[in-house]
Amino acid sequence: MAPGLGLPYPWGRDVRRGASVVVTMENPNYSVVEIDGPEAEALQAGVPVDKGRGRSAKQFTWVLLLRAHRAAGCLASLAAIAWALPKRFRRTAAAEKEEEEPGHGRGRLLYRFIKGFLVLSLLALAVELTAYWNGWHLRRPSLPELHVPEVEEIQGWAHSAYLSWMSFRADYICRLIEFLSKSCVLLFVIQSLDRLVLCIGCFWIKLKKIKPRIEGDPFREGSGYVHPMVLVQIPMCNEMEVYEQSISAVCQLDWPRDRLLIQVLDDSSDESIQMLIKAEVSKWNQQGVNIIYRHRVLRTGYKAGNLKSAMSCDYVKNYEFVAIFDADFQPSPDFLKKTIPHFEGNPELGLVQARWSFVNTDENLLTRLQNINLCFHFEVEQQVNGVFLNFFGFNGTAGVWRIQALEGSGGWLERTTVEDMDIAVRAHLNGWKFIFLNDVKVLCELPESYEAYRKQQHRWHSGPMHLFRLCLPDIITAKISSWKKANLILLFFLLRKLILPFYSFTLFCVILPLTMFVPEAELPIWVICYVPVCMSFLNILPSPRSFPFIVPYLLFENTMSVTKFNAMVSGLFKLGSSYEWIVTKKSGRSSELDLFIQSGKETKGLSLGQLQKQLPDGELIENNMCKEQHDKVPHDVKKANKVYKKELVLSMLLLTAAARSLLSAQGIHFYFLLFQGVSFLLVGLDLIGEQIS
Secondary structure (H helix, E strand, O other): OOOOOOOOOOOOOOOOOOOOEEEOOOOOOOOOEEEOHHHHHHHHOOOOOOHHHHOOHHHHHHHHHHHHHHHHHHHHHHHHHHHHHHHHHHHHHHHHHHHOOOOOOHHHHHHHHHHHHHHHHHHHHHHHHHHHHOOOOOOOOOOOOOOOOOHHHOOOHHHHHHHHHHHHHHHHHHHHHHHHHHHHHHHHHHHHHHHHHHHHHHHHHHHHOOOOOOOOOOOOOOOOOOOOOEEEEEEEOOOOOOHHHHHHHHHOOOOOHHHEEEEEEEOOOOHHHHHHHHHHHHHHHHOOOOEEEEEOOOOOOHHHHHHHHHHOOHHHHHOOEEEEOOOOOEOOOOHHHHHHHHHOOOOOEEEEEEEEEEOOOOOOHHHHHHHHHHHHHHHHHHHHHHHHOOOOOOOOOOEEEEHHHHHHOOOOOOOOOOHHHHHHHHHHHOOOEEEEEEEEEEEEOOOOOHHHHHHHHHHHHHHHHHHHHHHHHHHHHOOOOHHHHHHHHHHHHHHHHHHHHHHHHHHHHHHHHHOOOOOOOOOOHHHHHHHHHHHHHHHHOOOHHHHHHHHHHHHHHHHHHHHHHHHHHHHHOOOHHHHOOOOOOOOOOOOOOOOOHHHHHHHHHHHHHHHHHHOOHHHHHHHHHHHHHHHHOOOOOOOOOOOOHHHHHHHHHHHHHHHHHHHHHHOOHHHHHHHHHHHHHHHHHHHHHHHHO
């Protein structure tokens, strides 16, 4: 048998040492006996054995060499990790410099702070692990009291320094965290009460069946109803995937053609897309639809500048109402018949807003989670505010404005990226009323990628804070009642646009993880568990089909609070990214009951022949080539259900912190601490790098 090395195996096997001696008895009545060398013989004789004497110098050398080899392997692994991390940081920084636009550096300040906080967390983790392994951890036999070691327990400067850190942590850091946590809890309770009141209002509306109604049937024969002049605007920018279905849907609106004008407001910078949109407009124009194409060379003011430019046309003064649809919206043919009559006999009504309905709700996990938030927004927030206050934020699309209200409130302004909310606030300050129609739905599309959703959420949360800075003086000096001013400032802006992302990020993404390293500051169980769960149930009530996704919804919302808080800060302090507009990427999906496919098939052959009379030969050839390339792209390929693992892992870390706060009294704080630290080490850097880029 080969000589053993004297090392225990990691899986706990017994390793025999020494040479085996086999003694064979000549008498067949005796069995064969195997004696494991001199050590076994000495043990059988009852003589104590010094195990070290049985090893030779050669065996001892092999042991040292093997241990040195293992140590070298560990050092090489650590060196490879240390070498790879700076390289990854440099690569991320280079990508930031390439993609970062001038003036946007300050907008990424929050992510730099998060990276610094991550480094401090890892350092604190190393200190806590060292203290635990040396027996310096907190002792809580019955009460959560701080254990102060005796003088004779102090074994060196490290122990003394850790003792000083524990005292400083308990006297100062703990108090600061408790103050912040109590402030956030107060804001949390106020916001929860607001949600609860909104839900009670929605329940009352359902119970009493309250909704705006049209008196009689103005479109019956002999009613004498005069159709007003309606302008329909479709703003778009480089949206090849959705332009055709949107234009087709609007062109099929059931309204007298001599009383309807459609403006296609194209800000596209791609000439091939411009050509395709022109061809689509020409196709419907040849069928008798009153539709025109407008293109701006300079895309100033984004969507607000596009709408402002369109409203400056001389012929707009002949129209009484304007309906706005973004490029991915597909109104039903009876949309105008369900909305325009509400203005009849109601001269104070300035806006009629319809609800959004989504064609890709079940596309992946991200679209399902978005559907939960947007259903609550429309079903609860918009409907309750519309019924009881006659005011809500305009959604920017799927709505009809009285042009007099639009122009009388100052028209479209290019000062923010939320031009829809801007005009709604100014119209409300001028005394105009709004109506929300929850039963009138317009098909549209949800962002299917996390990057598109994150940029959309950044615009939706930075714009309101930027607008709040600009319109606060106008709200204070407006000639409206004090309770309307209070509703605008305290509820509409501060509570729902500022306090919500602030406390959500601070409480669940900062304070709760900090309690991992400051166990003296513990949050009450009802804050960590009961209230968030109850609020999540309230949020998911308007979309009961999404109930199985309540756990990913909780986790993902905690993760998205980082993006929302960053956007809120950039908008409030007017940082570089506060005036950043990136068009949300669409995939061009249609519902199974798409009303426009059949009409497109019927007119496809006819439109190409008629276009030959209108377009030059070279332009027609180029258009057909662009169309062929566009048709080759598969639009209806079903994507796999994506689980955004990194976002959910970050949320799981927060959930771990909550579980630690609940179970630390059971003495298992160390295990959660270890799991948290390892997860941060493996996932944190990669996640933060992805968020920045």
